[in-house]
Amino acid sequence: MLYDFNILTDNIHQYLTGVLPPVWVMLVEMALVAVAFLTFFTLLGLSLVYIERKVSAFFQLRLGPMRVGFWGTAQTIADVIKLLFKESTMNKYADKFLFNLAPFIILTAAVMAVGAIPFANGLHALDFDIGILYVTAVSSIGVIGILLAGWSSNNKYSLIGAMRSGAQIVSYELSVGLSLLTIIVLTGSLQLSTIVESQANGWWIFKGHIPAVIAFIVFLIASTAETNRAPFDLAEAESELTAGFHTEYSGMKFSFFFLAEFANMFVVAAIGATVFFGGWMPFHIGNWAGFNAVMDYIPPVIWFFGKVSVIIFIMMWFRWTFPRLRIDQLLTLEWKYLLPINLVNILLMAFIALMGWHF
Amino acid sequence: MKEIIQYFKDIAFGIKSLIKGMRVTGHYISRPSKIITQQYPENKETLQMFDRFRGEVVMPHDENNEHMCTGCSACEVVCPNGTIEIISKRVEMEDGKKQKIIDKFVYHLQMCTMCGLCIPACPTDAIVMSNDFEHAVFDRSQLTKILNKPGSKIMPGIK
Amino acid sequence: MEEVTSLESQEYFINMGPQHPSTHGVLRLLLSLDGEIIRKVEPHLGYIHRSIERMCEYDSYQQIVHLTDRMDYLSCHINNEAVCLGVEMGLEVEVPERVKVIRTIISELNRISSHQLWWGVMGMDLGAITSFLYGFRDREMITDIFEETCGARLTMNYNIPGGLMFDIHPNFQKRTKEFVEHFKKTLPEYDDLLSNNVIFRERTVGVGKISKEDAISFGCTGPTGRASGFSCDVRKHDPYSAYPQVDFKEILAEEGDCFARYKCRIDEMWESLSIIEQLIDNIPEGDYKVQTRAVIKLPAGEYYQKVETARGEFGVYIISNGAKSPYRLKFRSPGFSNLSALNKMAVGGKIADLVAIMSTIDLVIPDIDR
Structure with a gap:
């Protein structure tokens, strides 16, 4: 291993145990991780908003933000400052406690999911043996926030949006889970670090034959739906429900929903990259030792973020090309197309794994 | 099947x-x-408007501060919105005759729909439509403009 | 079996508009909903009423023309033409051939630009925001042509009773040909982006159906009526200007659903392109207007002139008592009649269907609320 962040983390750990009692070591390490993740989260939000705006602009033959900073790079910072100064309004008859709670639930769910993602060898905050289960479980907490936001706003548009979102996420959770399960049949482990390690001699999307490709396509569609992005943005559905579940939100609370959407997009892309494209694992081909060694020189963090940005770009491409589905068509797509395909696909994959046909 | x-x-x-x-x-x-968008305030210098673009009504003056408006009110009559208001006065000319000239050519930009009917109505071509399209001001009173410059005279020979 | 009445779901009302992203202006719809299913749609008008018809009774005939710009602003040239044709009919003035041809070309350009905007907005209503910008990109070329020749991009006011305000710009023909060439390349993109898209088809095929009988009884005209099989193209049935000399076909469909209305408009753009191509090289020489009196006084009587705007049949009904302004003037706007069929189309559908229906009947609110 050329780049091993375990050395870095071990050094920090050893230094801390040398100067502090064990309890304090744990607390300091937790604080360090928290600071690192919050910084990462902020940077992620800021950069993804900018990237989304630029990508959408170039899709639409526009230039996008150009005024603040070089090519508008400081635009999101300016937006955050604006949002901070905006009045946080509330409907008179809104349920105040739930109304204020909802954005935090959504944001917390997003942060918790980010924590379990392996960024590189050793750069991994939460490495459970049930990593994937944890991520899928945590990311569906977000829907509670959406439902609360829609309900507590005391606005019919919000309520319709929230109910749509509830139906949508309950259905699409299944497809996300099953498509990930297709690969887990091969890895035999739910631990994200083990899944990455198992792809040292090739990524699952290549090793798993056609079922892996189908699983990836299903995952991409279902996870786009799970993050409430167009063409599945029925919860917001600007042209139907004005802004859906966050119609009544303003200022910083609104920006939490916004931030959570981008964080969720990152989480979904990161899980997709980890399970199907080997996470931080460089591109390796079987036993071409020379080629593999060259690939190893590229740092794993670059591999990871490269793969994630490709998936995010595809999701943005979807968003800026397709019209939105109707709620019944959304459910038809899940229950009549994605779910049966997924189940057959798992069966096929299990058969392949049983016969040992995968590489 | x-x-x-x-x-x-x-x-x-x-x-x-x-x-x-x-x-x-x-x-x-x-x-x-x-990409089709233009960077608007930055490209102000190179921005070329079409000649016929109807921005706002202006009254051209020559270098001697003379205009061509006789104050005949044809434009005032033809304007659908009461945008143009001509206040004229009678003065004694050098040859002793009394003549009606404009005192103030008031143009209410806030009421103008840029329909362009006043331009062909003018018998002496005293008013034209300029290409200026930046009409935003901070106070409504700035939209009421007096088109003839202070101290301006009618061009000799225009009746 | 006895019907369970206690489990009937409760309907609720929702106010869509006057400020709503997909009502295209200040239309207010009072929806009666059962969950997401629409039970009743009640349009409430009057938020942008400017009493244009009343204003016309005080204006001279030349001044009336520019007011019609402000009604259906997307087909303003065609509206202007209606008034001018009506006044010319009353004056018994025959405009030169050149004027007729130029009017027809600009009308067709206007129709295309209106449909381009509609296409973009339709995509945006269904959630595909990119189509909005693509529609506007192509429309930009037409607005440039208008700006160069007529002096304004939207409210052109290029027609006057008796002809045109000024002659066409020397670049007009060149630019129009450039546009036709450009648009022939980009119009197939519209099909790739929306028409053939599976999501778009799911959203529009079979949605918001209206039968031919209903379309006729509601007075739906334009693509909205023709998509139900109601042959109502004024350009064909009651030709004016240079339409008798051009060869084009009336686009008709049978289905009467959103997709048929969509397809009618897309096909109409192809027809308009062909009309422009037939005329652009054959603009006859001659005067660009007939000199009329400075004060037009129509002989006492009633005059009705109808034209085909991008939305349907637009009529001008002038009652004159011989004075310099009309005694009474009535506009028959296509949007108003088309909107009246909204309830018929939308009942039983979902909120998302309503948005699709509203964009396929192509509402321009100032046209409905004069």
Whole structure:
């Protein structure tokens, strides 16, 4: 291993145990991780908003933000400052406690999911043996926030949006889970670090034959739906429900929903990259030792973020090309197309794994 | 069996149509030269308006501070919105005759719909439409303009 | 079996508009909903009423023309033409051939630009925001042509009773040909992006159906009526200007659903392109207007002139008592009649269907609320 962040983390750990009692070591390490993740989260939000705006602009033959900073790079910072100064309004008859709670639930769910993602060898905050289960479980907490936001706003548009979102996420959770399960049949482990390690001699999307490709396509569609992005943005559905579940939100609370959407997009892309494209694992081909060694020189963090940005770009491409589905068509797509395909696909994959046909 | 074939046909058709759409947007994202937006305040110097563009009514003056308006009120009559208001006065000319000239040519930009009816109505071509389109001001009173410059005279020979 | 009445779901009302992203202006719809299913749609008008018809009774005939710009602003040239043709009919003035041809070309350009905007907005209503910008990109070329020749991009006011305000710009023909060439390349993109898209088809095929009988009884005209099989193209049935000399076909469909209305408009753009191509090289020489009196006084009587705007049949009904302004003037706007069929189309559908229906009947609110 050329780049091993375990050395870095071990050094920090050893230094801390040398100067502090064990309890304090744990607390300091937790604080360090928290600071690192919050910084990462902020940077992620800021950069993804900018990237989304630029990508959408170039899709639409526009230039996008150009005024603040070089090519508008400081635009999101300016937006955050604006949002901070905006009045946080509330409907008179809104349920105040739930109304204020909802954005935090959504944001917390997003942060918790980010924590379990392996960024590189050793750069991994939460490495459970049930990593994937944890991520899928945590990311569906977000829907509670959406439902609360829609309900507590005391606005019919919000309520319709929230109910749509509830139906949508309950259905699409299944497809996300099953498509990930297709690969887990091969890895035999739910631990994200083990899944990455198992792809040292090739990524699952290549090793798993056609079922892996189908699983990836299903995952991409279902996870786009799970993050409430167009063409599945029925919860917001600007042209139907004005802004859906966050119609009544303003200022910083609104920006939490916004931030959570981008964080969720990152989480979904990161899980997709980890399970199907080997996470931080460089591109390796079987036993071409020379080629593999060259690939190893590229740092794993670059591999990871490269793969994630490709998936995010595809999701943005979807968003800026397709019209939105109707709620019944959304459910038809899940229950009549994605779910049966997924189940057959798992069966096929299990058969392949049983016969040992995968590489 | 037929239904099953139809089911897969539907999927194939759907995916094909989606890829077609993505090809169009993908075509444009890979060609930044096709971007059509202009950076407006930055390109102010090079921005070329078309000659006939109807911005606002102006009254051209020559270098001797003379205009061509006789104060005949043809434009005032033809204007649908009461945008133009001509206040004229009678003065004694050098040769002793009394003549009606304009005192103030008041132009209410806030009421103007830029229909352009006043321009062909003018018998002496005293008013034209300029290409200026930046009409925003901070106070409404600035929109009421007096088009003849202070101290200006009618050009000799214009009746 | 006895019907369970106690489980009937409760309907609720929702106010869509006057400020709503997909009502295209200040239209207010009072929806009666059962969950997401629409039970009743009640349009409430009057938020942008400017009493244009009343204003016309005080204006001279030349001044009336520019007011019609402000009604259906997307087909303003065609509206202007209606008034001018009505006044010319009353004056018994025959405009030169040149004027007729130029009017027809600009009308067709206007129709295309209106449909381009509609296409973009339709995509946006269904959630595909990119189509909005693509529609506007192509429309930009037409507005440039208008700006160069007529002096304004939207409210052109290029027609006057008796002809045109000024002659066409020397670049007009060149630019129009450039546009036709450009648009022939980009119009197939519209099909790739929306028409053939599976999601778009799911959203529009079979949605918001209206039968031919209903379309006729509601007075739906334009693509909205023709998509139900109601042959109502004024350009064909009651030709004016240079339409008798051009060869084009009336686009008709049978289905009467959103997709048929969509397809009618797309096909109409192809027809308009062909009309422009037939005329652009054959603009006859001659005067660009007939000199009329400075004060036009129509002989006492009633005059009705109808034209085909991008939305349907637009009529001008002038009652004159011989004075310099009309005694009474009535506009028959296509949007108003088309909107009246909204309830018929939308009942039983979902909120998302309503948005699709509203964009396929192509509402321009100032046209409905004069």
